[in-house]
Amino acid sequence: MQFRLLKDKVLSKLMLLLTILSVSVVLVIGIGLYYKSIPVLANSSWWTLLTSSDWKPLKGLFGFFPFIMGTLWVTGIAIIIALPLCLLSSFYITEYAHPRVRKVLVPFVNLLSGIPPVIFGVWGVLFIIPLIQNHIAPHFVEFSTGYSVLAGGIVLAVMIFPLIVSIVCEVLNTIPKELKEASLSLGATKWETIKKVYLRKAKPGIIAATVLAISRAFGETIAVLMVCGNNAAVPHSVFDSGYPLPALIANNYGEMLSIPMYDSALMFAALLLFIIILLFNIISRVILARLERKLAA
Amino acid sequence: MTNNPHISVQHLNVSIGNHEILKDITINIPNKKVISIIGPSGCGKTTLLKSFNRLLDDTPDVKVTGKVLLDGENIYDPKAEVTHIRKKMGLLSQRPYPLPMSIYDNVAYGPRLHGNPKKVELDQLVETQLKATGLWNEVKDRLHAPATRLSIGQQQRLCLARGLAVEPEIILGDESTSALDPVSTSIIEDLFIHLKQKYTIVLVTHILRQARRVSDYIIFVYMGKIIEFGPTEELLLNPQKELTKEYVKGFIS
Numbered sequence: 001m002q003f004r005l006l007k008d009k010v011l012s013k014l015m016l017l018l019t020i021l022s023v024s025v026v027l028v029i030g031i032g033l034y035y036k037s038i039p040v041l042a043n044s045s046w047w048t049l050l051t052s053s054d055w056k057p058l059k060g061l062f063g064f065f066p067f068i069m070g071t072l073w074v075t076g077i078a079i080i081i082a083l084p085l086c087l088l089s090s091f092y093i094t095e096y097a098h099p100r101v102r103k104v105l106v107p108f109v110n111l112l113s114g115i116p117p118v119i120f121g122v123w124g125v126l127f128i129i130p131l132i133q134n135h136i137a138p139h140f141v142e143f144s145t146g147y148s149v150l151a152g153g154i155v156l157a158v159m160i161f162p163l164i165v166s167i168v169c170e171v172l173n174t175i176p177k178e179l180k181e182a183s184l185s186l187g188a189t190k191w192e193t194i195k196k197v198y199l200r201k202a203k204p205g206i207i208a209a210t211v212l213a214i215s216r217a218f219g220e221t222i223a224v225l226m227v228c229g230n231n232a233a234v235p236h237s238v239f240d241s242g243y244p245l246p247a248l249i250a251n252n253y254g255e256m257l258s259i260p261m262y263d264s265a266l267m268f269a270a271l272l273l274f275i276i277i278l279l280f281n282i283i284s285r286v287i288l289a290r291l292e293r294k295l296a297a
Numbered sequence: 298m299t300n301n302p303h304i305s306v307q308h309l310n311v312s313i314g315n316h317e318i319l320k321d322i323t324i325n326i327p328n329k330k331v332i333s334i335i336g337p338s339g340c341g342k343t344t345l346l347k348s349f350n351r352l353l354d355d356t357p358d359v360k361v362t363g364k365v366l367l368d369g370e371n372i373y374d375p376k377a378e379v380t381h382i383r384k385k386m387g388l389l390s391q392r393p394y395p396l397p398m399s400i401y402d403n404v405a406y407g408p409r410l411h412g413n414p415k416k417v418e419l420d421q422l423v424e425t426q427l428k429a430t431g432l433w434n435e436v437k438d439r440l441h442a443p444a445t446r447l448s449i450g451q452q453q454r455l456c457l458a459r460g461l462a463v464e465p466e467i468i469l470g471d472e473s474t475s476a477l478d479p480v481s482t483s484i485i486e487d488l489f490i491h492l493k494q495k496y497t498i499v500l501v502t503h504i505l506r507q508a509r510r511v512s513d514y515i516i517f518v519y520m521g522k523i524i525e526f527g528p529t530e531e532l533l534l535n536p537q538k539e540l541t542k543e544y545v546k547g548f549i550s
Contacts, residue, residue, distance in 0.1 A: 179396070185387070
């Protein structure tokens with residue numbers, strides 16, 4: 001009897017300890033990255049590091065502005081492409097598709113999320129790059145190699161598609177059938193019902209899905225690295241190449257020891273990525289909480 | 298009974314998968330009366346009600362044969378256009394489901410779908426329908442507050458006002474008072490009795506007392522078939538069929 005109670009107590013403490021241990025990894029990573037970035041921060045100010053476009057590691061000049069912009073461009077393009085596509089697909093799957101069609105579609109969407117990023121990268125190089133180079137870019141600019149933030153955005157869009165679709169479908173399925181019937185019985189079409197009732201009701205869920213997808217897109221490395229050109233310059237159009245932060249880290253991690261302060265600069269890049277994602281998550285959480293409070297009221 | 302019933306059901310069969318829900322239903326619904334559909338749970342009363350405005354369409358594997366004539370038009374004709382059919386009927390479901398918008402916008406939702414009413418007309422219409430459901434004095438100062446802030450009873454009356462705003466001919470009620478407190482229930486019941494001057498009202502209910510209080514006619518459905526149909530008092534006090542007798546006495550439930 002006593003032993004049973006003791007076991008319960010000990011186990012609960014153990015679970016607490018293990019949970020704290022896992023969660024504290026976030027803090028440990030943050031502190032570790034900051035610690036490793038101290039040399040480069042001692043050399044130049046935060047402001048210069050964030051706003052300068054000079055990337056000359058041999059001269060000790062580290063300006064991260066092009067990489068920050070590269071990350072934002074690629075992620076932005078991915079979301080702009082993926083969000084409407086995902087919403088329409090989710091509406092089709094949950095509202096219009098025949099149950100038999102749905103049974104085929106849903107596993108395919110899930111399969112898409114199981115494909116390793118490197119395969120998406122190869123697909124981008126073999127298919128998207130030539131498509132942009134030969135068929136899309138010539139309509140807009142004089143010359144593009146195809147390796148561009150647009151290519152990165154498209155590949156990323158396909159990668160975050162299953163994530164958004166599965167979450168939004170889940171959200172749509174929680175909307176009571178009777179609410180739909182109420183709208184339909186007033187003579188609304190399905191599309192009117194989706195537009196006026198479902199979009200409103202599902203807004204917090206859609207935002208949450210988008211936030212998750214953006215976080216994922218910020219950090220995605222290999223597939224983006226393979227298609228976006230990796231040129232340390234600020235992109236000015238979708239056909240310019242870009243160099244997102246994760247790609248910078250992954251590409252140069254091996255050779256950084258030969259150049260002074262390079263390792264510290266890369267750690268700073270990691271810290272930047274870490275901070276961007278952290279800030280983004282905090283902000284979106286605040287927005288979401290506000291929205292939910294407004295809807296509940 | 299009038300000569301041209303709004304709803305006339307002819308040899309209607311409904312099955313979902315291999316399960317026959319309604320079998321050979323034929324009935325003329327009297328105009329501008331309150332008609333209650335009663336019967337034990339699972340007998341098909343809700344399915345019968347939903348077959349009137351084609352809300353069964355989205356049920357997986359549903360198969361409908363036979364005709365439902367709405368003002369002479371067969372709504373199950375492949376060429377029939379569904380939105381104007383549904384517009385002719387207001388639906389009041391078991392629990393109130395206000396749309397996720399303000400009180401005003403809930404009532405204005407239908408009219409806005411079917412045209413581009415001017416603000417003045419819309420204001421007038423919202424007021425009229427909220428008055429018709431006795432909600433106006435309770436909400437006139439907070440028309441733009443979210444509909445979910447109303448009490449459940451008020452929400453149900455709002456849903457009724459929302460349905461009336463598209464100027465239907467028929468009101469369908471699917472156990473519309475089952476989630477409400479006694480006071481709200483009696484308000485809704487009184488509304489039904491009052492509204493039958495203008496509308497044909499079909500209610501599904503499992504409360505015999507309610508059927509007796511509000512309805513002029515009763516349809517008794519059992520195992521997917523209409524067993525008996527007749528004026529309320531006659532059917533309840535002097536049922537012709539053995540099954541009806543047993544149900545009314547409470548032996549079947």
